[in-house]
Amino acid sequence: xxxxxxxxxxxxxxxxxxxxxxxxxxxxxxxxxxxxxxxxxxxxxxxxxxxxxxxxxxxxxxxxxxxxxxxxxxxxxxxxxxxxxxxxxxxxxxxxxxxxxxxxxxxxxxxxxxxxxxxxxxxxxxxxxxxxxxxxxxxxxxxxxxxxxxxxxxxxxxxxxxxxxxxxxxxxxxxxxxxxxxxxxxxxxxxxxxxxxxxxxxxxxxxxxxxxxxxxxxxxxxxxxxxxxxxxxxxxxxxxxxxxxxxxxxxxxxxxxxxxxxxxxxxxxxxxxxxxxxxxxxxxxxxxxxxxxxxxxxxxxxxxxxxxxxxxxxxxxxxxxxxxxxxxxxxxxxxxxxxxxxxxxxxxxxxxxxxxxxxxxxxxxxxxxxxxxxxxxxxxxxxxxxxxxxxxxxxxxxxxxxxxxxxxxxxxxxxxxxxxxxxxxxxxxxxxxxxxxxxx
Amino acid sequence: xxxxxxxxxxxxxxxxxxxxxxxxxxxxxxxxxxxxxxxxxxxxxxxxxxxxxxxxxxxxxxxxxxxxxxxxxxxxxxxxxxxxxxxxxxxxxxxxxxxxxxxxxx
Numbered sequence: 107x108x109x110x111x112x113x114x115x116x117x118x119x120x121x122x123x124x125x126x127x128x129x130x131x132x133x134x135x136x137x138x139x140x141x142x143x144x145x146x147x148x149x150x151x152x153x154x155x156x157x158x159x160x161x162x163x164x165x166x167x168x169x170x171x172x173x174x175x176x177x178x179x180x181x182x183x184x185x186x187x188x189x190x191x192x193x194x195x196x197x198x199x200x201x202x203x204x205x206x207x208x209x210x211x212x213x214x215x216x217x218x219x220x221x222x223x224x225x226x227x228x229x230x231x232x233x234x235x236x237x238x239x240x241x242x243x244x245x246x247x248x249x250x251x252x253x254x255x256x257x258x259x260x261x262x263x264x265x266x267x268x269x270x271x272x273x274x275x276x277x278x279x280x281x282x283x284x285x286x287x288x289x290x291x292x293x294x295x296x297x298x299x300x301x302x303x304x305x306x307x308x309x310x311x312x313x314x315x316x317x318x319x320x321x322x323x324x325x326x327x328x329x330x331x332x333x334x335x336x337x338x339x340x341x342x343x344x345x346x347x348x349x350x351x352x353x354x355x356x357x358x359x360x361x362x363x364x365x366x367x368x369x370x371x372x373x374x375x376x377x378x379x380x381x382x383x384x385x386x387x388x389x390x391x392x393x394x395x396x397x398x399x400x401x402x403x404x405x406x407x408x409x410x411x412x413x414x415x416x417x418x419x420x421x422x423x424x425x426x427x428x429x430x431x432x433x434x435x436x437x438x439x440x441x442x443x444x445x446x447x448x449x450x451x452x453x454x455x456x457x458x459x460x461x462x463x464x465x466x467x468x469x470x471x472x473x474x475x476x477x478x479x480x481x482x483x484x485x486x487x488x489x490x491x492x493x494x495x496x497x498x499x500x501x502x503x504x505x506x507x508x509x510x511x512x513x514x515x516x517x518x519x520x521x522x523x524x525x526x527x528x529x530x531x532x533x534x535x536x537x538x539x540x541x542x543x544x545x546x
Numbered sequence: 547x548x549x550x551x552x553x554x555x556x557x558x559x560x561x562x563x564x565x566x567x568x569x570x571x572x573x574x575x576x577x578x579x580x581x582x583x584x585x586x587x588x589x590x591x592x593x594x595x596x597x598x599x600x601x602x603x604x605x606x607x608x609x610x611x612x613x614x615x616x617x618x619x620x621x622x623x624x625x626x627x628x629x630x631x632x633x634x635x636x637x638x639x640x641x642x643x644x645x646x647x648x649x650x651x652x
Contacts, residue, residue, distance in 0.1 A: 165598050166558050172590040173562075173583065180582045190574055194565060194583070201561035400577035403584065404567050407554055503640040505605075506552050508647035509619050519609055521619070523644055525595035527556040528603070530628060530635040534557050536595060537603040537630065542642070544609035544623060 162534050163208040170198060207534055422479075504529045507540065519544040549588035550645045553595075562587055592650070604629045607640070617646040 174195045181191050202208045507526030512519070523540040553559050566583060569575035607626030612619070621642040628635040 165594050168598065169558060169587070169590045169594045172594070173586050176590065177579075177583050177586050180579060180586075184576065184579050186575070186579060190569070193574065194569060197565040197568065198562050201565060202558060205557060205561065207557040207561065396577035396581065400570060400580055403581070404563065407560065407563050503637045504555070505640060505642040505644075506556055507642065507644045508550070508552075508650070509644035510647050512614075512619055519612070519621075521621075521644075523605075523642075524647055525592065525599070526603070526644075527553060527558075527591075527595070528628065529557060530637055530640065533635075535601075535603070535628070535630065535635070536599045537601050538595070538599045540603040540605055542605035542607075542621075544605075544607055544621065546609040546612070 162536055165536060166202060166208050166534075167199075170195065170202075206532075502529070503531070507537075514546075517546040519546060548650055549585065549592055550650070551584075551588055552643065552645050553588065553591040554584065555643075556591075559587060559591070601630050605642075610639075617649060619644045 174191060178188075178191060181188070199208070505523075505526055505528045507523040507528075510522040510524055512521040514520070519542070521542045521544075523542065524538060526537045526540055528535045528537065554563060563584065566575065566580040570577050570580050605623070605626060605628055607623035609621060610624045611622040614620075619642070621644075623640050623642065624638060626637055626640050628637070
């Protein structure tokens with residue numbers, strides 16, 4: 107407890123990007139681990155008390171502890187030290203404190219109990235036999251190179267043991283260099299096993315064969331809605347986990363023809379993120395695509411809270427090339443307003459204020475770049491207004507839950523939800539069950 | 547066990563994602579490991595909601611929009627009230643996103 111508070115006090119220093127690696131958290135971890143194992147029996151009794159109170163902050167802290175304790179093995183398997191894991195926990199908690207999701211004085215005694223209990227329930231504190239046991243000795247070791255030097259960028263799963271500096275994992279007393287590969291290959295095996303192991307979060311039975319369309323580059327082709335959706339249909343049956351995307355950010359059902367080809371750099375690849383089958387990539391994480399996958403996860407999650415579309419493309423039928431002046435070449439343009447203003451970007455012969463509506467219509471038919479006028483003025487105007495009304499993260503009220511049943515009679519809707527997180531009026535509220543009655 | 551990515555959009559999930567993103571960007575953490583952490587978060591959050599939370603909520607409101615797509619219900623309510631044992635929250639507009647609970651049993 108004391109050590110934890112100490113690390114909290116120090117936590118602001120973490121904000122300066124790569125502060126010297128953190129001895130206090132590691133000390134805390136190494137000090138607290140053995141007692142945690144001893145108080146496992148007491149944990150079960152305390153868990154009941156926590157359930158009764160079900161404070162949001164308490165639940166969040168227990169989730170943090172649970173995640174951290176359960177990914178520890180993965181971190182060790184990947185050869186990433188405890189310091190990194192502690193940095194992750196400290197940063198995560200700091201952010202939670204900042205946005206007020208957890209209270210300032212974290213009552214760790216309560217939170218530690220259920221997390222310890224949960225840990226014993228699913229993952230026994232026995233070490234994975236596939237992993238060389240030396241790996242865990244890191245936990246109790248005196249400061250290692252891992253702590254004394256900042257982690258190297260883009261750490262490879264297996265750290266190359268530097269002779270003389272590494273006192274933890276690869277300290278083999280006999281020291282002939284041909285001895286060293288043995289633990290490394292063990293780790294490799296461990297990784298391979300973990301990779302195929304459902305416990306590691308990769309339910310391989312659900313993995314459909316990589317769809318050919320995923321690697322295709324849809325750009326440049328006029329995306330035909332029916333065609334694409336038809337292709338996705340076979341995947342739907344296999345898809346066990348629905349996507350949790352911001353469905354309002356995309357058009358409902360009907361895809362608008364607003365993929366303006368001119369706005370994307372040629373050859374750029376837009377990943378398919380339409381909520382149907384994008385998730386399958388989750389389980390084919392490999393070293394090559396992990397980076398790409400990660401950035402797609404980040405983009406997917408961050409777009410709802412951030413203000414996207416800094417530029418709204420001007421598409422009113424007049425000078426639709428306004429946003430990218432260099433895309434437009436050669437065709438004489440009509441210019442209703444100020445003849446001299448933009449003419450120099452355009453036609454070699456400036457059009458001097460002579461409207462040419464005929465010409466414009468003809469162009470429209472020829473190059474299919476331009477969406478027809480008013481094509482989509484009926485579908486989600488109202489929704490757009492509603493969506494864009496207040497898009498700040500703090501004011502966006504959101505409920506994330508699972509549904510048991512949704513029914514409707516006439517315009518009366520009833521639904522039963524469970525296991526929800528609500529963010530209302532800037533505050534988080536959790537529920538186990540919820541019933542909703544709405545009139546449409 | 548199947549999990550939902552649903553809860554990643556909650557406060558705690560966003561905080562974790564931001565943290566991981568920062569650490570991946572700075573090179574402290576590999577993207578693969580970051581994804582593993584997120585997957586573990588999906589499980590832990592679901593477990594915690596199931597086992598540690600006991601409160602019940604009543605929701606009422608005007609249903610502005612409903613959508614059922616890929617087994618996900620999305621409701622947009624206006625003038626909604628959320629009532630639980632302790633308080634009542636009133637909001638002008640709220641979005642509810644709900645995954646099918648039956649899918650978790652698979």
